Amino acid sequence: MSDIPFTLDQLRILKAIAFEGSFKKAADTLYVSQPAVSLQVQNLEKQLNAHLFDRGGRKAQLTEAGHLLLNYGEKIISLCQETCRALEDLESLQGGTLIVGASQTTGTYLLPRMIGVFRNKYPEVIVQLQVHSTRRTSWSIANGQVDLAIIGGEVPVELQETLKAIPFAEDELSLVLPPDHHLAKAELIQKEDLYKLKFITLDSQSTIRKVIDKVLSQYDIDFKRLKVEMELNSIEAIKNAVQAGLGAAFISTTAIQKELQMQTIKAVRIKDVEVRRILYVLINPNRYRSKASEAFVKEVLPQFSSQWDYQEIEKIYTDYHGFNHNSY
Numbered sequence: 183m184s185d186i187p188f189t190l191d192q193l194r195i196l197k198a199i200a201f202e203g204s205f206k207k208a209a210d211t212l213y214v215s216q217p218a219v220s221l222q223v224q225n226l227e228k229q230l231n232a233h234l235f236d237r238g239g240r241k242a243q244l245t246e247a248g249h250l251l252l253n254y255g256e257k258i259i260s261l262c263q264e265t266c267r268a269l270e271d272l273e274s275l276q277g278g279t280l281i282v283g284a285s286q287t288t289g290t291y292l293l294p295r296m297i298g299v300f301r302n303k304y305p306e307v308i309v310q311l312q313v314h315s316t317r318r319t320s321w322s323i324a325n326g327q328v329d330l331a332i333i334g335g336e337v338p339v340e341l342q343e344t345l346k347a348i349p350f351a352e353d354e355l356s357l358v359l360p361p362d363h364h365l366a367k368a369e370l371i372q373k374e375d376l377y378k379l380k381f382i383t384l385d386s387q388s389t390i391r392k393v394i395d396k397v398l399s400q401y402d403i404d405f406k407r408l409k410v411e412m413e414l415n416s417i418e419a420i421k422n423a424v425q426a427g428l429g430a431a432f433i434s435t436t437a438i439q440k441e442l443q444m445q446t447i448k449a450v451r452i453k454d455v456e457v458r459r460i461l462y463v464l465i466n467p468n469r470y471r472s473k474a475s476e477a478f479v480k481e482v483l484p485q486f487s488s489q490w491d492y493q494e495i496e497k498i499y500t501d502y503h504g505f506n507h508n509s510y
């Protein structure tokens with residue numbers, strides 16, 4: 183090991199500085215002094231005979247050598263974390279950690295219930311939930327930073343040969359209106375009525391927005407003609423805006439159960455139109471599969487979907503060699 187010119191601590195410090203943008207913030211994050219961080223970086227640069235940071239600006243910027251080391255360093259750290267989880271598994275499910283990823287809607291409204299079911303059966307397992315965009319979640323799966331994820335969008339093209347996305351449920355996106363809106367009294371509205379509404383949406387690059395636009399197009403509805411009154415950055419903000427009478431929105435049915443019961447919003451159906459999307463279990467079949475992740479799939483997911491194809495996921499979790507990665 184003496185011929186390796188860096189340590190794990192040095193890689194962790196490099197990663198922290200790159201993420202925080204300064205030596206001081208990195209030191210605070212790692213609970214060490216700033217001089218200690220600076221000394222480690224100096225030693226690392228001396229051992230590598232390369233400058234890792236451009237010290238000309240106010241923010242710590244990586245050099246080309248720094249970016250290269252960071253890229254490999256993140257992989258090394260990820261493998262070390264994976265090794266620790268594998269060792270924890272030797273103690274069965276009386277401990278260990280399960281890291282679950284999710285996109286915004288599934289992470290906010292579906293995963294907490296699923297994790298609750300899992301924790302009731304395996305209280306000793308520490309469960310971490312990371313809620314990010316589908317793209318960022320997919321990369322976390324690819325890098326081994328997350329064990330599995332529940333997503334509602336498409337995996338980035340560059341990862342579709344690496345990851346496995348398995349359909350497990352359908353998520354309906356309901357058209358919701360303020361309860362005093364004149365169309366809220368109708369049991370069924372026409373497609374043409376959509377062009378008369380003012381819509382509140384997520385931004386155009388969000389997963390749900392793309393799904394809605396795609397499905398509406400399939401029903402010959404020109405989503406470009408819809409009047410978007412405002413774009414907000416969260417489902418909760420959109421629900422509050424609808425309740426305040428600011429417009430209509432398409433929202434996942436799982437996210438509006440409480441509001442429907444309290445009648446603070448009204449869901450209406452569109453004649454001959456159903457806006458649905460597929461939810462996927464996302465895994466990386468080439469990385470270590472923890473016992474906790476296997477237990478989560480086996481014990482929890484079937485309870486949340488009558489459409490769950492357990493034989494398929496069981497095959498993947500018992501023998502992942504030789505299957506077709508491309509599920510799109």
